[in-house]
Amino acid sequence: MSAEFWIAQSFNGISYGALLFLLASGLSLIFGVMRIVNLAHGSYFMLGGYVGLTVALRTKSFTVACLAAAVAIALVGMGMERFFLRRLRGEVLGQVLLTIGFALIFQDLALLIWGGDPYTVPIPQVLTGTVRVAGAVFPIYRIFIVGVAFAVGLGLWLVLDRTRAGAMIRAAVDDAEMAQGVGIDVPRVSLAVFALGAALAALGGVVGGGFLGVYPGADFEVLPYAFVVVIVGGLGSLPGAVAGSLLVGLLDNFGKALFPELSYFTLFAPMALILALRPTGLFGRT
Amino acid sequence: MILRRALLAAAVIAILALVAPALPAYPLTLLTQALVVGILAMSLDMLLGYSGLASLGHAAYFGVGAYAVAIMTTEHQAGLGACLVVGVLLAGLTAAVFGLLAIRATGTYFLMITLALGMVIWGLAFRWVSLTKGDNGIAGVPRPALGALDLSGSLPFFYFCLVSAALAWVLMGLLVVSPFGLGLRGIRGSESRMLALGYNVWLHKYMAFVISGLFAGFGGTLWAYYNGFVSPNDVQLVTSVETLLMVALGGPGTLIGPALGAGVIVFLKNFASVYTKRWLLILGGVYIGVILFAPSGIVGALRGRRR
Numbered sequence: 028m029s030a031e032f033w034i035a036q037s038f039n040g041i042s043y044g045a046l047l048f049l050l051a052s053g054l055s056l057i058f059g060v061m062r063i064v065n066l067a068h069g070s071y072f073m074l075g076g077y078v079g080l081t082v083a084l085r086t087k088s089f090t091v092a093c094l095a096a097a098v099a100i101a102l103v104g105m106g107m108e109r110f111f112l113r114r115l116r117g118e119v120l121g122q123v124l125l126t127i128g129f130a131l132i133f134q135d136l137a138l139l140i141w142g143g144d145p146y147t148v149p150i151p152q153v154l155t156g157t158v159r160v161a162g163a164v165f166p167i168y169r170i171f172i173v174g175v176a177f178a179v180g181l182g183l184w185l186v187l188d189r190t191r192a193g194a195m196i197r198a199a200v201d202d203a204e205m206a207q208g209v210g211i212d213v214p215r216v217s218l219a220v221f222a223l224g225a226a227l228a229a230l231g232g233v234v235g236g237g238f239l240g241v242y243p244g245a246d247f248e249v250l251p252y253a254f255v256v257v258i259v260g261g262l263g264s265l266p267g268a269v270a271g272s273l274l275v276g277l278l279d280n281f282g283k284a285l286f287p288e289l290s291y292f293t294l295f296a297p298m299a300l301i302l303a304l305r306p307t308g309l310f311g312r313t
Numbered sequence: 314m315i316l317r318r319a320l321l322a323a324a325v326i327a328i329l330a331l332v333a334p335a336l337p338a339y340p341l342t343l344l345t346q347a348l349v350v351g352i353l354a355m356s357l358d359m360l361l362g363y364s365g366l367a368s369l370g371h372a373a374y375f376g377v378g379a380y381a382v383a384i385m386t387t388e389h390q391a392g393l394g395a396c397l398v399v400g401v402l403l404a405g406l407t408a409a410v411f412g413l414l415a416i417r418a419t420g421t422y423f424l425m426i427t428l429a430l431g432m433v434i435w436g437l438a439f440r441w442v443s444l445t446k447g448d449n450g451i452a453g454v455p456r457p458a459l460g461a462l463d464l465s466g467s468l469p470f471f472y473f474c475l476v477s478a479a480l481a482w483v484l485m486g487l488l489v490v491s492p493f494g495l496g497l498r499g500i501r502g503s504e505s506r507m508l509a510l511g512y513n514v515w516l517h518k519y520m521a522f523v524i525s526g527l528f529a530g531f532g533g534t535l536w537a538y539y540n541g542f543v544s545p546n547d548v549q550l551v552t553s554v555e556t557l558l559m560v561a562l563g564g565p566g567t568l569i570g571p572a573l574g575a576g577v578i579v580f581l582k583n584f585a586s587v588y589t590k591r592w593l594l595i596l597g598g599v600y601i602g603v604i605l606f607a608p609s610g611i612v613g614a615l616r617g618r619r620r
Contacts, residue, residue: 064424066554114605119421120367121604124561127554128600135593247550251432258425288443291436295429299414302426306417 034163036284037277042169044276045176046239049231050249051256052183052268053224059200059263060213060220062119063112066126068228069250070133075100075229076241077141080148083233089151096233097226104225108218130246138243148236172234176272179227183265196220200263252279255298261311270309319486322569326479333471345471347579348478349535351572354559355485356528361557362566363489364521365501369424370431371556373411374404374526376438376548378533383451383543384444393457393464397534404530405523407434412522416515419504431553438545450544454537464538474535478572481528486568488524497521555596562603564610573611 054068075096083092107129115121154168187193198206199216207213232241239245256275260267275294282293301309333341353375360366381400385391391399411430418426438445445451456465457473464470488494496517499507508514537543546552555578563574581599586592603610 058421062421064421111601111605119424120361120557120561123367123369123424124554124558124600125604127558128597128604131551131593131597131600135591135597138593139591251429251550254425255429258422258429262422288441289437290440291433295433295436298429299433302414302417306422 031163036280038165038169040277040280041273042172043280044272045173046231046235047252047256047276048176048268048272049179049234050228051253051272052265053227054253055257055260055263055268056220057224058257060196061217064123066123066250067107067130067133068253069246070130071100071104071225071228072232072249073137073241073246074103074133075232076148076236076245077137078229079233079236080146080241083149092148093230093233096229100229101222101226105218105222108221113214134246143243145240145242147240148233150237168238175234180269187265255294259298259301259308261308264310267308267310318569322482326475329475330472334468338467341467341471343580343583345474345539347576348474349532349539350579351575352478352481352532352535353529353556354563354571354575355482355568356525356532357556358560358565358568358571359485359489360521360525361560363494363501364497364518366518366522367424367557368427369557370427370553371529372548372552373431373434374408374529375533375536376434377407378404378530379537379543379547380438380445382534382537383454386454387451393459400534401527401530404533405527408523408526412519416519416522428550431550435545435548438548448545450542452542454541454543457538474539477535481531482568482572485528489568558600562610570610
């Protein structure tokens with residue numbers, strides 16, 4: 028095991044963690060405000076990737092593809108929240124089954140529209156290639172992903188911590204009933220958070236589609252990762268999503284590289300350990 | 314009430330047993346599949362319907378049982394008795410380990426943790442290629458023999474599964490009406506009240522979790538024999554989720570309802586996939602329909618009408 032191996036694998040882990048952050052931060056926020064376990068969140072990622080692919084092929088613009096996917100999937104998420112999930116408020120199991128129903132429908136619709144072949148979202152020329160820093164080689168695209176995740180994380184933190192809307196979201200996370208009581212329109216906050224979460228997952232889908240590809244089954248493949256991030260980090264916590272994403276990204280990468288036969292085990296076993304010590308996750312509140 | 318339900322179920326079992334010889338091969342196969350999956354659905358109902366614990370990883374124990382049989386029969390030519398014992402015990406052991414982590418959590422956390430733990434087993438099935446043959450799965454699991462009785466024909470195997478499912482139903486039925494089962498229902502109603510009454514809530518839930526895992530594993534061992542083939546698909550999230558739908562569809566907390574739900578889903582799935590490739594679309598629609606329009610399931614809806 029050379030030093031290059033460790034540097035390269037660490038960087039791969041961090042960049043994968045960055046992608047997971049895009050997916051999991053939205054899932055965590057949605058859970059925090061609405062206590063909904065959204066099993067369709069992986070579907071947003073996959074659908075976002077497909078929409079981004081189609082738009083990127085038509086318009087030849089990666090930026091437009093990201094924006095179009097985010098907006099389209101945000102609308103899908105808002106529709107789900109407004110017309111279905113809201114009717115089942117407080118029924119944990121009902122909501123879970125409902126989101127699964129949507130996940131299955133999305134999976135089949137994606138197969139119907141885009142077929143079963145895997146695709147890669149075309150990425151701009153500037154983002155291809157590698158850079159060499161101190162003897163180690165880094166793909167530019169992966170650096171770009173880390174940059175996007177950093178920007179999104181910073182943006183989320185600024186909004187949540189420094190703005191009125193963010194204060195309303197935090198209030199709803201802490202205690203939805205009290206927030207409602209002091210005049211915050213919690214249903215509207217919920218709708219907005221759902222849209223934001225879906226848009227972030229879709230953005231992750233397009234960005235991830237540039238190096239992981241988009242293919243049938245991607246939805247249920249990323250979903251457990253997002254869940255582990257949220258469980259490890261603590262539900263509804265932004266710092267938790269950051270820490271969880273990095274941890275899961277690194278564990279997954281080193282697990283696959285060092286113990287290929289047990290790679291999922293090396294991911295889930297530490298999660299189990301953290302849960303045994305801190306049932307609410309690293310940053311979760313009891 | 315209990316007596317009437319037992320009589321009803323006995324009648325259903327008797328009718329199934331009498332009708333079976335007259336059935337063509339395909340419906341008989343589907344009926345066998347419904348019985349096997351029905352055991353899994355009932356095992357989850359014990360957890361969800363009676364203890365209020367919604368597990369999203371129940372396919373894990375089912376899969377452990379199925380893989381145990383597949384590996385033992387194809388690699389070591391093990392007999393039915395050994396396979397059943399090892400399969401069920403391994404599934405129970407898995408549940409015993411996972412339960413230690415999961416039972417601490419409640420509500421949504423429990424859902425997410427069981428989901429993630431279920432993925433551990435899926436990951437092992439998928440990646441531990443030297444043991445599980447990975448994505449290819451393990452093929453060629455032979456039908457068993459019960460002593461001198463050969464169960465390889467579809468009719469004898471059907472009877473074997475019918476007896477197994479009936480046995481599982483009776484055992485679980487006795488369990489849920491026992492003081493232990495009543496304790497579980499009390500916990501489902503109000504955990505804090507049961508704590509105040511001096512019940513060991515954690516132990517009750519943990520025991521229910523492990524016993525449920527044992528029965529799910531029992532279903533899994535039969536599945537390996539039924540299907541002759543075990544693959545990571547049997548352990549994946551969608552299988553767990555489908556089981557949850559069977560319970561919700563049939564009516565949680567009724568045992569026989571989820572078995573019925575399993576039958577409906579098995580038949581729907583197989584018939585729909587004959588006519589259309591859009592089976593998942595239909596299944597997704599069924600989920601949404603059940604949740605929005607029949608939240609207490611088939612049995613619940615029937616009871617509601619009777620009142």
